[in-house]
Amino acid sequence: MTSQAPGLWPPSGPEIVFLLLGAVVVGSALLVVTTRQLVHAALWLVVCFGALAGGYLVLTAEFVAWVQVLIYVGAVVVLLLFGIMLTRAPIGPSSGLDSGNRWAAALVAVATAAVLVTVVVTGFRAAYAPLHPGQGAAEPLGASVFRVWVLPFEALSVLLLAALIGAIVLSRTDIRGRE
């Protein structure tokens, strides 16, 4: 794995593409947490997830990339937009989106980033993963899910059903508790 790995600095073609996508991911994520308009935050979230799906494609995880587009960009962001709409959020820029402890939060986030980046750079500086296209296509991944991981898969389907029933019960107003 680490034998005859090329040097870190002149990045190869896929690495350059991944770094550009990573810059888009980090930039749009920063805009998600700093923008003053709620709807814009949801739309920047779309950009962030889309660039992340591109990063998965570069990492040869094709199936995960399309699932990311379907679930996150398709379902989760639409749910979040529904939530924004149903809580009657203001459409224009609003000032009350950040709480008063913003600087403490920034300090904690910068400390977290420093610790994590230091640890992973020290730990995985020499790690090199050769990319083989087709590694994460639908066929090997589907065979793996339905042969090896079939029990967690079924448990997860039950969990999803329970979560959806819970969401329905929570959001209906005509279901009361006992007594």
Added chain:
Amino acid sequence: MHVVYPVVVSALLFSIGVYGVLARRNAILVLMSVELMLNAVNLNLVAFDVWLGDRLHGGQVLTLFVSVIAAAEVGLGLAIVLAVFRTRRTVDVDRLRALAEVPPASGPGSERPAGSAVQPADGEGAP
């Protein structure tokens, strides 16, 4: 592909999510930041799966599972946020203090209850 690049991007994304969870006041924005953190974990899983060359594709399958759990989490979280909005008419997490141990004497301006353990409680902070 050097493993450092995706892992560093994932670490930065995770800390941005930490900032969003701590600094945002609107509950829906907090949920969005939690999504950012889950995506950072997903990127980590995919990168290490590609690096280790797992025959069982454990990392990528776990990424799919995390996506499904994130969808369930966002559905339940939004249902809870909507229930809170129905009863309180607000989704500001700063103002939902009904479960706080010591109710604050004033509004959200005074965040430090330094010697407030002996102060008598004068009503809830909820509007």
